[in-house]
Amino acid sequence: xxxxxTESAWRGTADCRQCGIRDMVLFADxxxxxxxxxxxxxxxLELPAGHPVVRMGETAxxxxxxxxxxxxxxxxxxxGRQRIVRVxxxxxxxxxxxxMGPTYDSDAITLTPVKVCRLPLQVILRLNRETPRLHxxxxxxxxxxxxxxxxxxxxxxxxxxxxxxxxLLLKMRTEPDPAVTSIFSREDMGAMLDLKxxxxxxxxxxxxxxxxxxxxxxxxxxxxxxxxxxxxxxxx
Numbered sequence: 121x122x123x124x125x126t127e128s129a130w131r132g133t134a135d136c137r138q139c140g141i142r143d144m145v146l147f148a149d150x151x152x153x154x155x156x157x158x159x160x161x162x163x164x165l166e167l168p169a170g171h172p173v174v175r176m177g178e179t180a181x182x183x184x185x186x187x188x189x190x191x192x193x194x195x196x197x198x199x200g201r202q203r204i205v206r207v208x209x210x211x212x213x214x215x216x217x218x219x220m221g222p223t224y225d226s227d228a229i230t231l232t233p234v235k236v237c238r239l240p241l242q243v244i245l246r247l248n249r250e251t252p253r254l255h256x257x258x259x260x261x262x263x264x265x266x267x268x269x270x271x272x273x274x275x276x277x278x279x280x281x282x283x284x285x286x287x288l289l290l291k292m293r294t295e296p297d298p299a300v301t302s303i304f305s306r307e308d309m310g311a312m313l314d315l316k317x318x319x320x321x322x323x324x325x326x327x328x329x330x331x332x333x334x335x336x337x338x339x340x341x342x343x344x345x346x347x348x349x350x351x352x353x354x355x356x
Contacts, residue, residue: 163238173214173228173236180218182238186210189234192308193226204312206269207231207292213261219244231304276313279354284313285323286354289333289345301333302342327351 164187167173173184173191191208205226208214217225218241247254275287288309292301303309309320324340327333332350336342345351 162240162243165236165238167230167234167236169230169232169234171230173230173234174224174226176225176227177223180215180222180224180241182215182240183218183244184214184228184236184238186212186214187235187237189236190231190302191228191234192231192304193228194311195226202311203314204308206265206272207312213265216258216262216265219248219258219262231308281313281315281319281323282326282354284315285309285320285327286351288313289327289343290348290351293345299345299348300336300342301345304341306340 165184174180176195186208188210191212191214192204193206193208193214194202195205197203208228214228214236215224244254244258248258272291275291276284278284279287288303289301292303294300294302304312306317306320306324309315310317313320315323324333328335330350332345332347333343334346336344
């Protein structure tokens with residue numbers, strides 16, 4: 121069950137035709153006649169930071185398209201630790217594994233305030249059968265999500281602590297200003313990079329002292345990249 125913080129968070133049936141990011145999401149290629157196949161409600165949800173969208177092992181009933189905000193996918197390792205296996209942003213889909221199995225593979229937790237569209241699985245399955253354009257879109261999303269998950273783990277778990285932190289800072293650059301990067305709590309960074317909290321803090325502080333990055337807030341979540349080359353090719 122998804123916790124809804126305020127009454128205004130529940131918007132009712134979404135207007136997919138007028139979606140501001142429709143060109144990025146699953147329904148980008150739907151035509152007018154395709155919308156007649158949608159009988160179950162598609163809802164807009166607004167969730168605050170730190171809330172679960174889905175839980176690992178939970179019965180999969182819906183997919184979620186992210187309209188805005190950032191979501192982390194978290195899995196537990198055999199030794200009980202949490203690992204962040206991927207970060208999702210606007211246009212990404214949560215729960216694609218529901219098309220292949222009965223449960224969700226990861227916890228999906230909001231890192232920032234998030235807006236999502238909840239798409240009932242029955243709607244997706246029907247459109248998938250009757251609308252080849254959506255089927256192709258699903259295959260593209262699936263392939264991209266697998267590649268990005270592989271790239272994420274490969275890129276951020278290679279090298280020493282400085283190289284890993286530098287890689288994350290570059291990956292989390294924001295639009296429209298690529299000189300600004302927004303990161304997460306030190307604990308989350310440790311879970312992403314397989315580093316201890318103290319190591320993450322020490323590495324960030326070193327980059328600040330060396331004026332490679334400049335803090336933009338007191339919470340240590342937003343930085344300006346002053347020397348991008350020093351991050352792109354951090355010393356060993």
